[in-house]
Every structure is written in structure tokens, then in C-alpha cells.
Amino acid sequence: MVDLARGDDPSRKTKLAERLAAGGLVFLGMVDPDRPLIPPTLAGMATSYPESEKWRTSSVDRDAADCVTRANEGWFDLAREGGLFGDDREFLVAVAISEEDDWWARVRLAETWDVMGAGSANALGNGFGLPAFHMLSLTGDVVVCGMVWQSSIGTYLVSGFEKVKGFRDNAEWKANWARTPRYEALAIRRWLESIDQVT
Numbered sequence: 001m002v003d004l005a006r007g008d009d010p011s012r013k014t015k016l017a018e019r020l021a022a023g024g025l026v027f028l029g030m031v032d033p034d035r036p037l038i039p040p041t042l043a044g045m046a047t048s049y050p051e052s053e054k055w056r057t058s059s060v061d062r063d064a065a066d067c068v069t070r071a072n073e074g075w076f077d078l079a080r081e082g083g084l085f086g087d088d089r090e091f092l093v094a095v096a097i098s099e100e101d102d103w104w105a106r107v108r109l110a111e112t113w114d115v116m117g118a119g120s121a122n123a124l125g126n127g128f129g130l131p132a133f134h135m136l137s138l139t140g141d142v143v144v145c146g147m148v149w150q151s152s153i154g155t156y157l158v159s160g161f162e163k164v165k166g167f168r169d170n171a172e173w174k175a176n177w178a179r180t181p182r183y184e185a186l187a188i189r190r191w192l193e194s195i196d197q198v199t
Helices: 010-021 040-048 067-082 115-122 165-176 182-198
Strands: 025-030 054-061 090-096 102-109 134-136 142-148 152-159
Touching: 010 025, 010 090, 010 102, 010 115, 025 090, 040 102, 040 134, 040 142, 040 152, 040 165, 040 182, 054 067, 067 115, 067 142, 067 152, 115 142, 165 182
Parallel strands: none
Antiparallel strands: 025 102, 054 152, 090 102, 090 134, 134 142, 142 152
């Protein structure tokens, strides 16, 4: 595995920074892979637990003429009000560090940005207006995911997921599942151990 998080390949980091910049995200570096954060794949599953403390969504009809603009506005309002970032506009976003593994990059939202359009066409989705991103607050307790539904696009925000027993049980199962990549399984265990110490 190319360990982008540990800095093995500067050229890949440069390319990653360019791809993130297309959506208005300033790349500040990779997060240490040993930091006990919820891994991106598991973070994406947190949106399936509406019993969390905060569970909000914003969506826009894909047929709307200003779909991407409105989806961007919905993402920003949800992210700012829900605690993804503060005045510094810094947060974490999931990026591929190998063919199998994703991890967190620290970014800052630039003055001009387009997460749902150019961002999703480069590093944050499957094409222009097709978001598929996972974002995490610096404190690790707010998850924001970009989604595409049958007739709309938008954003989920969730926090308090670490207190939901069903979610924690799912995390335990995933950490022990034989098909979970080793890197992710270790990250899940570190995260579970860290939240056990504070709950």
C-alpha cells in the first residue's frame, strides 16, 4: 500500500492538492493514520442512524435549473450550522490513499468554492453534480456526506453517532469481518477504544 498519509509519495500529494483545489478545498496535509478517528467508510454509515443527536439533510431536485448552486448552498449551511467547521473553515475530507484504503486529509474551504460541481467532478464525487464525499470535523464528532438519490442530490449531516448502540455494534462487527481491509479494521478498533475512554 502506498502510505500517502505518512508522506511516501510527494507527487501524489501534489496531484491530490490540485484535484481538491478544483472544488475550492485548500490541501493542508494528511492526518496521521494512527490518530483515533472514525475511518471514512464507517463514517459514511453513520448517516443511517437517525437516532443520533443531530441528523439533518439538505436536498435539491436534479432537474432544477440551479441544482448545483442550490446544493452547494445547502451543503454550506448544513456544514456551518452543524459544526463541520468553524471560523477557520477547516475540516477533514476522505481521500484515497491506495486502491483499497481511504483516509482523512485536512483542508480549508477557500473563499471561492464549488463542492457539488467542480469538486465532485474531480475529487469529491463521480462527476459534476454527482457528490460522493465523506467529511469529518476536526474534533471527529460531525460527519457530512454528499449523496445522490434517484431524483435529487444533497447532503447528510450527523453527530452523536458514537453514542448509538446499533452503530457501535456495527462498527465492532466491521472491525472483525474477514473482508474488512486490515488498515480499516485497525482504524475502527483505535476509534472504538478512544470513544470508550470518554463515554
